[in-house]
Each structure stands twice: as C-alpha cells, then as structure tokens.
Amino acid sequence: TLVWDSFAWRPTRASFFQLAGTHVTRDFVEAPSQVMENWVWEEISLVKLSSHFQTGEALPKTMIEKMRASKLFGMALHTRRQISFALTDLELHGTAVADDPEKIYRSISKKLFFPIPEDSRFLAGFAHLMGYDAGYYGYAWADVMAADIFSRFKEDGVLNAKLGQRLREEIYEKGSSRDEEESLVAFLQRPLSNQAFFESLGVSNS
Numbered sequence: 001t002l003v004w005d006s007f008a009w010r011p012t013r014a015s016f017f018q019l020a021g022t023h024v025t026r027d028f029v030e031a032p033s034q035v036m037e038n039w040v041w042e043e044i045s046l047v048k049l050s051s052h053f054q055t056g057e058a059l060p061k062t063m064i065e066k067m068r069a070s071k072l073f074g075m076a077l078h079t080r081r082q083i084s085f086a087l088t089d090l091e092l093h094g095t096a097v098a099d100d101p102e103k104i105y106r107s108i109s110k111k112l113f114f115p116i117p118e119d120s121r122f123l124a125g126f127a128h129l130m131g132y133d134a135g136y137y138g139y140a141w142a143d144v145m146a147a148d149i150f151s152r153f154k155e156d157g158v159l160n161a162k163l164g165q166r167l168r169e170e171i172y173e174k175g176s177s178r179d180e181e182e183s184l185v186a187f188l189q190r191p192l193s194n195q196a197f198f199e200s201l202g203v204s205n206s
Contacts, residue, residue, distance in 0.1 A: 014177040024176040026135040030142035031149070032171055038150040041068055042158045072202045077113070079140070079201060084112040085126070086137035093134035144197040145184060151196035152188060 012020035022029055039045040043064050050059040059067075088105045092098055101123050106116045116122065123129065128136050149167070156163050170187040184192050198204060 012175050013173040014175040016177075019176040021175065025180055026132065027138035027141050028145070028180040030139055031145040034142050034146035035149045035167075038146070038153075039158065041071060044158050075201050081113050082140045084109045085128070086140055087112070088123075088126075089129060089132065089136035090134050092129065143200075144194050145192065147196040147200045148193050149184070149187065151193075151199075154196075 014020040017023070024032075040049070043061065046064055047058040051057065084105075087108050091104050091108065092101055095104070098104060102121060105123055106118070106120070109116045132138070149171070153160060153163055167187055171183050174183045181192070
C-alpha cells in the first residue's frame with residue numbers, strides 16, 4: 001500500500017514516484033529519517049541551533065554533556081522493548097492459527113522486557129501489526145543502519161558538506177530505484193557494520 005507523501009518527490013531523482021521518498025523497502029524506510037536525529041546530539045550542531053531566549057547565548061558545553069549522558073539512560077530497556085515487539089510481530093505473522101495472541105506477547109515480553117498483567121490487551125492497540133506485517137523489526141534494524149551512516153560523519157566531520165552531498169546522492173536521491181543495500185555500501189564505501197549501533201547504546205559488541 002502506497003501512502004502519499006507530499007515531500008517524497010523533493011530530494012529524489014528516482015524515475016517513478018513509487019520508488020521515491022518513503023516508498024522504499026519496509027526494513028529500510030525508517031533509516032533515512034533516523035539518521036537525521038543524530039545531529040541534535042552533537043555539540044557543534046547544538047551550538048549553532050540553540051540560543052537563550054533572553055541572552056542569545058548557545059547551550060553551554062556542560063549542559064550538552066549532561067544531555068548526551070542522559071540520552072543513554074534506559075537505552076537497554078528501550079532496545080529490549082523494541083525487540084520484544086518485533087519478535088511478537090514475527091511470531092504472530094508466522095503462526096498459522098494464534099488462539100491467544102496476547103499469550104504469545106506476554107510470553108515474549110516476560111523473557112525480554114517485563115511481565116505483562118494477564119488481563120492486559122496490549123495488542124489491541126499495537127497498530128503496527130497491520131501495515132508493517134512482520135516488518136516491525138525494521139525499527140531496530142534502522143537504528144543499526146542510521147548509526148553506521150552517521151558514524152561516517154563522526155569520522156570525517158559532522159558538518160562535512162561533501163559527505164552530506166554524498167548522503168543525498170547515494171541514499172535520498174536513489175530511493176528504491178536500486179537495492180538499498182547497494183546504496184548503503186555506496187555511501188559508506190564499505191559493508192554495513194553494527195559497531196556504531198552498539199556504541200550508541202554505550203556498550204561494546206566485542
């Protein structure tokens with residue numbers, strides 16, 4: 001199902017609207033937007049973006065350091081919660097007959113996140129079960145891709161204009177007019193890595 005996106009055509013050079021903007025493979029669609037979230041946590045960006053409403057002064061370095069430290073708070077729980085949603089989505093769509101979908105969710109959540117009350121009906125409000133159709137894992141996978149994409153900016157300069165242009169040309173302009181994995185390799189100039197993702201969680205994958 002295609003969802004109209006009035007901005008989808010603007011950054012693209014794809015030949016067809018159905019291959020542009022958010023009309024990419026489901027497990028890639030969140031990555032291009034999630035990349036953008038990284039700049040607001042970088043000191044060089046925040047200094048340019050922020051200003052006190054009275055003095056006009058930018059955020060002080062001490063405040064930025066506290067903000068960045070607080071970002072890591074609860075990241076493990078957030079990640080485990082996302083994984084529990086993803087596994088529930090996959091399990092429900094891979095089961096021929098699910099007599100008690102809530103039981104499946106409660107079992108997975110108990111192992112990965114928190115025990116859920118027996119009389120709860122979480123899935124009744126889990127709208128992503130429809131539309132994503134076994135693709136909710138794309139949110140967590142997009143975090144991996146977005147972190148690795150941004151790692152190139154951390155290496156070569158957060159405000160590196162040439163790198164930003166390459167990001168536009170190799171990721172945003174291409175859309176789904178070529179395999180998204182090819183676009184990632186073209187931008188990264190190497191295979192995708194999960195190292196930056198683990199670093200964003202404050203842990204090591206070694």
